Amino acid sequence: MKKVIALIILSLTMVSCSELAEMEARSQQRRMERGRQCRYNYKGEVQHCGYIN
Structure with missing residues (x-):
């Protein structure tokens, strides 16, 4: 029963x-x-996202 659960x-x-x-x-x-285009820092974290003109 434990295996089934x-x-x-x-x-x-x-x-x-x-x-x-x-x-x-x-x-x-x-x-x-x-x-949308996002910019990332060297750690891979999102810094800024904005719409592409």
């Missing part, structure tokens, strides 16, 4: 992670379609 929990975790990845991909796609 562990399998179910792992399956749900895997599904939720894949959904989060899809949501992030859609968000990135929307940003690219709107023409």
Whole structure:
């Protein structure tokens, strides 16, 4: 019984992670379609995002 519960929990975790990845991909796609450009510092952190003219 414990193995079945562990399998179910792992399956749900895997599904939720894949959904989060899809949501992030859609968000990135929307940003690219709107023409936004972001600047990053040397650490990879976002410094400023703005619309491209």
